[in-house]
Amino acid sequence: MSIGQTIGANLPALQVVTPLLAAPLVLLLRSPRLAYAVTLAASFASLAIAIALWQQVATMGPISYAMGSWPPPWGIEYRVDRLSAFVLLLVSLMAAVVVPYSRTSIAREIPADSHTLYYVMFLLCLAGLLGITITGDAFNIFVFLEVSSLSTYVLIAFGRDRRALVASYQYLIMGSIGATFIVIGIGLLYLMTGTLNLVDMAGRLAAGGTSRPVLAALAFLTVGISLKLALFPLHQWLPNAYTHAPSAVTAFLAATATKVSVYVLIRFYFTVFGESLVFHKLPLPQIMLWLSLLAMFAANAVAISQNNLKRLFAYSSVAQIGYITLGLSFDSVNGLTASIVHLFNHGLAKGAIFLLIGGLVIGIAKPGAVPPAPTFDRLAGLARRMPLTSFGIVLGGLSLIGVPGTAGFITKWYLILAAMESGQWWLVAAILLSSLLAVAYVWRFVEVAYFRAPPAGQEERCEAPLTMLIPAWLLLAATFWFGLDTSLTVGTATEIAQQLVRGQ
Amino acid sequence: MKMQMVPRVIAKLLIPFILLFALYVQFHGDFGPGGGFQAGVILAAAVIFYGLIYGLPLARRAVPDSLLEVLIAAGVLIYGGVGVIGMLLGGNFLDYFVLDSDPVHGQHRGIFWVEVGVAVTVSSVMLKIFYMFADRANLEDEDVTDETGGGT
Numbered sequence: 001m002s003i004g005q006t007i008g009a010n011l012p013a014l015q016v017v018t019p020l021l022a023a024p025l026v027l028l029l030r031s032p033r034l035a036y037a038v039t040l041a042a043s044f045a046s047l048a049i050a051i052a053l054w055q056q057v058a059t060m061g062p063i064s065y066a067m068g069s070w071p072p073p074w075g076i077e078y079r080v081d082r083l084s085a086f087v088l089l090l091v092s093l094m095a096a097v098v099v100p101y102s103r104t105s106i107a108r109e110i111p112a113d114s115h116t117l118y119y120v121m122f123l124l125c126l127a128g129l130l131g132i133t134i135t136g137d138a139f140n141i142f143v144f145l146e147v148s149s150l151s152t153y154v155l156i157a158f159g160r161d162r163r164a165l166v167a168s169y170q171y172l173i174m175g176s177i178g179a180t181f182i183v184i185g186i187g188l189l190y191l192m193t194g195t196l197n198l199v200d201m202a203g204r205l206a207a208g209g210t211s212r213p214v215l216a217a218l219a220f221l222t223v224g225i226s227l228k229l230a231l232f233p234l235h236q237w238l239p240n241a242y243t244h245a246p247s248a249v250t251a252f253l254a255a256t257a258t259k260v261s262v263y264v265l266i267r268f269y270f271t272v273f274g275e276s277l278v279f280h281k282l283p284l285p286q287i288m289l290w291l292s293l294l295a296m297f298a299a300n301a302v303a304i305s306q307n308n309l310k311r312l313f314a315y316s317s318v319a320q321i322g323y324i325t326l327g328l329s330f331d332s333v334n335g336l337t338a339s340i341v342h343l344f345n346h347g348l349a350k351g352a353i354f355l356l357i358g359g360l361v362i363g364i365a366k367p368g369a370v371p372p373a374p375t376f377d378r379l380a381g382l383a384r385r386m387p388l389t390s391f392g393i394v395l396g397g398l399s400l401i402g403v404p405g406t407a408g409f410i411t412k413w414y415l416i417l418a419a420m421e422s423g424q425w426w427l428v429a430a431i432l433l434s435s436l437l438a439v440a441y442v443w444r445f446v447e448v449a450y451f452r453a454p455p456a457g458q459e460e461r462c463e464a465p466l467t468m469l470i471p472a473w474l475l476l477a478a479t480f481w482f483g484l485d486t487s488l489t490v491g492t493a494t495e496i497a498q499q500l501v502r503g504q
Numbered sequence: 505m506k507m508q509m510v511p512r513v514i515a516k517l518l519i520p521f522i523l524l525f526a527l528y529v530q531f532h533g534d535f536g537p538g539g540g541f542q543a544g545v546i547l548a549a550a551v552i553f554y555g556l557i558y559g560l561p562l563a564r565r566a567v568p569d570s571l572l573e574v575l576i577a578a579g580v581l582i583y584g585g586v587g588v589i590g591m592l593l594g595g596n597f598l599d600y601f602v603l604d605s606d607p608v609h610g611q612h613r614g615i616f617w618v619e620v621g622v623a624v625t626v627s628s629v630m631l632k633i634f635y636m637f638a639d640r641a642n643l644e645d646e647d648v649t650d651e652t653g654g655g656t
Contacts (some may be wrong), residue, residue: 006591013587013597021584024577068590068598 012065012078020127032115073197079136102248124151167240181224188217229261232295243312247358255351270500288329295322300437309374336497342504345407349399352475359464379453397442522550540622550621571576
């Protein structure tokens with residue numbers, strides 16, 4: 001076989017193996033410049049593979065890949081369907097945007113002797129997230145979850161502020177509890193079905209009926225995954241982690257880590273347990289509905305009163321995750337469409353905002369000094385000093401609010417459709433009301449950046465470097481593109497939702 | 505511990521056997537209990553033992569940090585490399601069947617190199633963790649002597 005054929009036949013494995021093997025290679029190379037080059041190559045290769053897989057799945061249906069040629073359900077199976085291809089695309093796209101950006105960003109935020117380690121951990125985190133998404137094996141999900149989590153803890157601890165260590169430790173404790181719950185859930189499922197392959201497991205669960213251990217497994221998995229995806233009130237680790245991590249890390253995590261956890265939840269709910277068990281026999285939709293509403297209102301309200309811009313948008317992330325789980329709780333095609341689309345749309349908008357904040361803190365820093373925290377007193381009159389960055393953050397904020405023309409609007413539209421479908425008109429009001437809260441916190445930034453005079457002696461322009469502005473503005477452009485042309489996002493999501501909801 | 509005669513002699517006597525046992529656990533892992541992880545831990549234990557008795561500087565001279573960092577990465581690359589070779593020979597990732605004309609022999613060959621990779625990474629990670637902890641103890645000792653203003 002030629003090399004081309006070999007690559008073509010092994011795309012699912014290469015999707016994970018490329019970043020996974022690039023990580024030790026980077027460690028061997030030592031030099032930060034080479035490390036950057038290899039990381040850049042690996043992340044672009046991942047993106048190329050994700051696009052190729054996407055096209056293969058679109059034309060030929062789900063791909064099943066047997067690791068080590070041991071046929072599933074005995075061996076580990078990598079399984080790519082529309083949903084996982086969609087999430088793979090999001091994760092590798094964000095990596096390809098964040099890596100070119102990181103070079104300038106970490107030069108100021110991370111000590112020079114740790115740059116190589118940063119790239120190693122970034123690649124491992126990427127490999128873990130891609131692995132969770134692509135694998136069709138329950139225990140493999142847990143293993144990749146640990147790979148991505150452990151590297152995430154290190155990435156967060158790279159923050160210059162000493163509180164980054166505490167934030168990382170806090171996340172380590174919460175993340176470990178979540179992972180333990182997940183592995184207990186998987187263990188119970190293995191006990192009841194005797195298989196770890198997700199598809200096989202689903203078949204056996206459907207045939208075997210529901211027993212108490214299966215319900216316990218469902219409970220453990222729900223709580224464990226909810227911790228990882230920061231569902232209110234299990235979100236306590238998130239604001240600190242996002243606030244104190246280096247900017248590039250925050251942007252990457254905000255756009256991918258919680259989204260992959262949502263994917264795992266959808267995978268277990270719809271593929272493994274089946275809709276009828278999760279949504280019809282248990283009060284799970286009601287619980288999820290109320291927790292989502294709490295997230296939307298409480299987290300948005302807390303966001304308004306924050307003094308640190310990064311922390312403000314971290315709380316806004318908790319609220320946005322509320323929209324995603326709200327969509328899940330409807331158990332309808334429109335609701336699920338909204339959830340899946342919002343994975344992508346929120347990833348783009350929040351990624352762009354955190355990338356811009358990374359440029360912002362470098363702009364307001366004294367030359368050569370470690371960038372300070374972006375507290376509001378430092379941002380007065382920012383629009384005159386950094387017009388592109390400020391305007392970009394406002395545009396990203398518009399998508400968080402859900403203004404028509406932005407990607408955020410599409411999600412809200414489908415959420416409202418789903419609410420009207422189920423006859424819950426008060427929910428429509430709730431969704432609109434929570435958007436008003438988003439208006440309030442975006443307005444806080446507008447007010448400080450545009451309507452206050454910059455402090456005396458700090459009127460000169462200090463726009464962020466182009467290497468940081470271009471990735472952020474690419475994501476912003478995508479936010480508007482997918483707000484107008486929804487054939488890729490909504491088209492795919494509807495298709496996936498129809499398969500998942502009707503599949504049972 | 506450096507000045508104690510008995511531990512020094514016993515350590516000198518035991519360390520070669522510990523190393524040998526590590527190799528036994530490694531290479532007999534196909535047929536009996538053992539394998540790369542266990543062998544790697546035993547291997548690291550031998551060096552840690554040496555460090556405990558003869559002091560950290562001598563252990564560091566025997567197995568320097570720079571070597572450890574290379575080995576940590578090399579082990580993973582060996583493991584992954586077996587998988588990549590499987591792909592290049594026309595199989596799937598981590599496909600051992602294609603490593604030899606005889607599939608059973610191919611399985612042997614595959615798992616052999618994978619276990620080598622595991623042993624290399626596990627032993628060097630164990631040792632690295634030991635070095636890092638030992639460094640912290642030294643830091644604290646220095647702090648104490650600074651505060652009391654005298655030697656130990």
